[in-house]
Amino acid sequence: MAPTARPTVAQPLSPHLQIYRWTWTMAMSVFHRITGTALYGGSALVAVWLVALASGPAAYAWVAWFFGSWVGLLVLFAYTWVLMHHMLGGLRHFVWDFGVGLERGERLWLSRGTLIGSVALTVAIWALALILR
Amino acid sequence: MADNRQNTNLSIRTPRARVRGLGPSGHGAEHWWLQRLTAAANAPLMLAFVVIVALMAGRPYPEAVALMGHPAAALILILAVISVTLHMRLGMQVIIEDYVHDKGLRIAALFANNFYAVVVAVACLYAILRVGLARLA
Numbered sequence: 001m002a003p004t005a006r007p008t009v010a011q012p013l014s015p016h017l018q019i020y021r022w023t024w025t026m027a028m029s030v031f032h033r034i035t036g037t038a039l040y041g042g043s044a045l046v047a048v049w050l051v052a053l054a055s056g057p058a059a060y061a062w063v064a065w066f067f068g069s070w071v072g073l074l075v076l077f078a079y080t081w082v083l084m085h086h087m088l089g090g091l092r093h094f095v096w097d098f099g100v101g102l103e104r105g106e107r108l109w110l111s112r113g114t115l116i117g118s119v120a121l122t123v124a125i126w127a128l129a130l131i132l133r
Numbered sequence: 134m135a136d137n138r139q140n141t142n143l144s145i146r147t148p149r150a151r152v153r154g155l156g157p158s159g160h161g162a163e164h165w166w167l168q169r170l171t172a173a174a175n176a177p178l179m180l181a182f183v184v185i186v187a188l189m190a191g192r193p194y195p196e197a198v199a200l201m202g203h204p205a206a207a208l209i210l211i212l213a214v215i216s217v218t219l220h221m222r223l224g225m226q227v228i229i230e231d232y233v234h235d236k237g238l239r240i241a242a243l244f245a246n247n248f249y250a251v252v253v254a255v256a257c258l259y260a261i262l263r264v265g266l267a268r269l270a
Contacts, residue, residue, distance in 0.1 A: 033228060040221045043253045050210075050260035053201060057194040068191065076186075083179060090172045097169065129187040 024111040031115075032089040035082045042079050080125055085118035164223055171220035178213035185209065198264055207265035214257040222250035 020026065052063040066072045092110050095101045101110050144151075155162055185206050189197050200206060225246045233239040 036224045037228065040225055043217065043221060047253045047256040050257050053197060054260035054263040060194050060197065080183065083183070087176055087179065091176070094169070094172070125183060
């Protein structure tokens, strides 16, 4: 059989984010990807921190100075929130993977709970860290 | 939710497809499964990581090295690095496959994703092992 030519017409794409009304589940789904991407980039910071520690006191002093500066502390605070948000988002997906929590009210509160819980956990972690210092 | 996959009267999957258990794309289930498996591992490991970072913060170099060199801290960090880099490689792969439509760019991005994840993993593991094993010598 002769090979058939591939169609030259552009494949239609399904409508994307811009045409939908924003809902909590959609916003938290988008946040999950954004926070995942942020953590992906942030893993390089963890690598820099660990390699600096293994390189000696001079290298570690630089990295410790950066993370102790207000920019560094802001990065760490944001990192904490992003990590907590992605973690709770993952737990929400675990619940949904088992086919529960999908009713209208349940999925709304699971999504709201992700945001509320991530903020609460972040504040709790930083409060504990500052109190125990 | 009823699982009809084993019942040929209710499912259109062929017996061969059922045995292979891979779905129409020939792969994907193992990607999804490893993403969930590493997610489950990440939750406790990263909570422990946060505690370790909080304990390390503001300490002078010798104390920081001693803390990181502790077997418990080193073991938790090694496990976390393995689980997290596997997880982030899978996650970024899905994002690339969803949004990068140009074939050449997509292949380049998927290559870069793999290289990045491996470089981060190896750099972290090297550093943890170097700090952890140095004191034995």
